[in-house]
Amino acid sequence: MREFGYRRVHDVPGALALLGADPDARCLGGGTNLVDLMKAGVERPGLLIDVRELPLDRIAATDGGGLRIGATVTNSDLAAHPEVRRRYPALAQAVLAGASGQLRNMATVGGNLLQRTRCGYFTDPAKPCNKRIPGSGCPALEGEHHNHAILGASEHCVAVHPSDMGVALAAFDAVVSYETVDGPGELPLAEFYLPVGETPHLETALPPGALITGVTLPPAPVAAHSRYRKVRERASYAFAIGSIAAALDVRDGVIRDVRLAFGAVASRPWRAREAERVLTGGPASAEAFAAAADAELAAAEALPHNGYKVTLMRNLVIAMLSELAETDPAELNGGTAR
Template identity: 60%
Template sequence: MKPVSYLRAQSVEEAAAAHGGRSEARYLGGGTNLVDLMKLGVERPEILVDITRLPLDGVEEQAGGAVRIGATVRNSDLAAHPLIRTRYPVLSQAVLSGASGQLRNMATTGGNLLQRTRCAYFQDLSKPCNKRVPGSGCAAIEGIHHDHAVLGHSPHCVATNPSDLSVALAALDAVVELAGPGGQRTVPVTEFHRLPQDRPELDTVIRPGELITAVVLPPLPDGALSRYRKVRERASYAFALASVAAVLHCEGGEVRHAGIAFGGLAHRPWRARRTEAALLGTRPTPETLARAVEAELAEAVPLRDNAYKVTLAQDLATQVLEALIPSA
């Protein structure tokens, strides 16, 4: 057993100082992903900084109608919170579709954003994986990859991001608040996760020692509707083969606002900018919606065994958007 030092931080400043940006240090929240990876030997930290006692567990309405979600808010509490259920149902639905009830009771908002891929090759120390050991190769490209990426992948990595919550946050234009040795900053959630390119070991743009302190949701237009749907290999909890988070606001019979993101298709939640641009100012019909979704998925580059994901995502997104068209 590898010995690990442990510190329970009493403040964000103490946590950042204890971590210090060291490669062998990790922040510990719910631990539902980190502890699993430690058991597998994928993660081998020497220092664990426990942040569960920090005052980051609130959901608060801000001036102007924005909602701030603390980084240590448990997934179950987030999904059940009245502000989230009434104003951002897409987020509540996304959280409830992820993992089991027991895991949601432990998992945190910040940890969900930082969870690592569930690619079997990443978790298997006997197999090459550029995300785990840079330069060792990607076994999934020629191996079992039916549930891997079709958008934004590279010759170095074809893994997908496993988070449901992050997909909804991307569609909602959420902003991530960070604190660390260099001070505080904010990053749009659509820019928080990286595409693999030639550095797949870097999942996010988070800097060494930085800690997620909160996620802020901007107010939606009055009358906006939202929904999250996920397709998986079994009806009980499982990671997405494809998922869609959509926010749609129509006025005068035309689309005035659209926020759409895919999950299960890429190394990060995939914001469907082409689909949104094709929809704005149009009168939504099943035909226009299908064409708009197709404009985004035309960029897909399937692997040998996962071309089905393109059709699956096309049909799923079209159905979700159709359900958001206001009744005449």
């Protein structure tokens, strides 16, 4: 491991000053991803800026029924918060599905947003990887790719984003707040992650030297009737091979509002807007759910060994929406994953 400096900061201006002074500086929250990448030689920061003691560890209600979540809120505190469980149960379920209790106690909301892919070629410095070394190639195209992307990928990268939390945030139109030396800014989550295109090493739209300060969930009554489901290759603490965050509002058999986002199928949490468009104003039936899934997945481009994900995600959409259509919203307020 490369030698690095370490500084603990207690206020946002102090953190921004250190970030601006050293382009090789990285912010350290829980370290559950960054430290692993440092051990592997993938990340080589010159300075770690410990941000755990910044005053960004609160969850507060916003006007109209949304929530503001600080960047240093731990995943454990996020999942346990009564207003998260009541207003956005899919978010609580996604966080609980994401890792062990020990990791949730350390991991932060800001760090979760910035975690990097677990593609084996990316995490092995001995292998080429366009995300790690631009222009070196993407061996996953011809190699091991059974858990790689089927949507929004390119010939330059087919890795998937590993976050469970991010999938639920995408479904509910989260907005990421940040600070720079020039002042504050915001990015809708839909714009926060960049399309993979020809530059997979450019992962977010954050400006240089930016510090994530929080995430805002806008008011969304439909979110109270939501669930998250994760499919993985072993029963616990594994990354998803496919996941879904879904929310549904049905009145008199007609879908008034629906939110869908997929995980483990693209380089970023994938908002299923085409499926939402097909469903809105139509019947809440298994046939309609299947048609919506097919419309969204028509853009899928599977590799030789990950085509199963198309069928998997289709089945997840049908199963999840069917369950929500038949479930009393009051049963979901506990936020407990099924």
